[in-house]
Amino acid sequence: MKDTVIITSSSSASARVKRSKPTSFRKTWRLHLMLLPAVLVALIFKYAPMPGIIMAFQDFKPWLGITGSPWVGLDNFQLIFTMKGSVQVIWNTLIISILKIIFGLAVPVTFALLLNEFRNMKLKRSVQTMVYLPHFMSWVILAGILLDVLSLDGIINRLFTFFHLQPIMFLGEGTWFRITVIVSDLWKEFGFSAIVFLAALSGINPELYEAAEIDGAGRWKQTIHITLPSMLPIMVVVFTLSLGNMLSANFDQIYNLINPLVLQQGDIIDTFVFRNFQGGQYSLAATVGLFKSVVGFILISGGYYFSYKWTNYRVF
Numbered sequence: 001m002k003d004t005v006i007i008t009s010s011s012s013a014s015a016r017v018k019r020s021k022p023t024s025f026r027k028t029w030r031l032h033l034m035l036l037p038a039v040l041v042a043l044i045f046k047y048a049p050m051p052g053i054i055m056a057f058q059d060f061k062p063w064l065g066i067t068g069s070p071w072v073g074l075d076n077f078q079l080i081f082t083m084k085g086s087v088q089v090i091w092n093t094l095i096i097s098i099l100k101i102i103f104g105l106a107v108p109v110t111f112a113l114l115l116n117e118f119r120n121m122k123l124k125r126s127v128q129t130m131v132y133l134p135h136f137m138s139w140v141i142l143a144g145i146l147l148d149v150l151s152l153d154g155i156i157n158r159l160f161t162f163f164h165l166q167p168i169m170f171l172g173e174g175t176w177f178r179i180t181v182i183v184s185d186l187w188k189e190f191g192f193s194a195i196v197f198l199a200a201l202s203g204i205n206p207e208l209y210e211a212a213e214i215d216g217a218g219r220w221k222q223t224i225h226i227t228l229p230s231m232l233p234i235m236v237v238v239f240t241l242s243l244g245n246m247l248s249a250n251f252d253q254i255y256n257l258i259n260p261l262v263l264q265q266g267d268i269i270d271t272f273v274f275r276n277f278q279g280g281q282y283s284l285a286a287t288v289g290l291f292k293s294v295v296g297f298i299l300i301s302g303g304y305y306f307s308y309k310w311t312n313y314r315v316f
Contacts, residue, residue: 131191
C-alpha cells in the first residue's frame with residue numbers, strides 16, 4: 001500500500017512539474033525580453049555580415065558586388081603573408097597579446113585575493129571604486145595622459161632627472177613601448193577584470209575555512225588549498241575566452257600610442273591593416289579578419305577542450 005502511495009505521489013509531482021513550466025516562463029518573460037536587444041545586436045552585427053567572408057577569396061569590387069567580383073582563391077592569403085613586414089607584425093601581436101593575457105589574469109586574481117582580505121567595508125568599496133574608474137575611460141583620453149606623463153619632459157622623467165637617472169623614451173623605444181603598452185593596459189583593466197574573481201570568492205563555502213582553521217591552517221595555507229582551487233575553474237574559463245583575442249592586442253590602445261619610431265616592435269596586425277589596406281582594398285582586409293577569426297576559434301576550442309579535460313569544468 002505504501003509503495004502505491006509513493007508511485008502515485010511521484011507521478012502527481014511530475015505532473016505538477018510539467019504543468020509548472022508554462023507558468024515559470026510567464027513569470028520570467030520580462031527577463032527574456034531584456035535579452036532581446038543583445039540578441040538582435042549579435043544577429044545584425046555578428047551573424048548577418050558573415051556572408052562577406054567570400055570577399056577574402058575574391059578581388060572584390062564594390063560596383064560588381066560579391067556575386068560579380070572575380071574569384072582569386074587563396075591569392076589574398078599568400079599576399080598578406082608575403083608583404084614586407086607582415087611576419088614581424090604577427091610576432092609583435094603574439095608577444096604583446098601573450099604578455100597581456102598572462103598578466104591580465106595574474107594581476108586581477110592577486111588583486112581580488114588581497115581585496116578579499118579587507119575587513120573595513122568602507123575602505124574596500126573605496127579601493128574598488130578607484131581601480132574600476134580607468135576602465136570607463138577611452139584610450140583617446142588615456143593616450144593623451146600617457147603622452148604627457150611619459151614624455152621626455154613629463155613628470156616621470158623629471159623624477160628620474162631629480163634622482164640623477166637617465167631619462168627614458170617610454171613611447172619612442174621599441175622595448176619600452178611594449179612594456180608601456182602592457183602596463184597601461186593592466187592599469188586600465190585589472191580592477192574591472194577582478195569583478196568576476198571577487199564573485200567567485202564570495203561563492204566559496206565558509207565552512208571550508210572554518211574546518212581549515214580547526215585543523216590549524218593559517219591564511220596562507222587556506223589560500224593555497226581552498227581559495228585558489230575553488231577559483232581555478234573560473235580562472236580557466238577566463239583564460240580560455242581571452243585566447244580568442246590572441247591576434248588582436250587592442251587596436252584602440254596601440255593606434256593611439258604608436259608612432260614611426262616604434263613601428264618595428266610595436267606595430268600589430270590591426271594597425272598594419274589599417275595603415276596599408278586603405279583605399280578600398282576590401283578583400284585584403286576581409287582576408288586578415290578571416291585569418292584572425294579562424295585562429296581565435298581554434299585557440300578557444302582547444303583551450304576549452306583542455307580546460308574541461310584538466311579541471312572537469314565546462315560552460316555548456
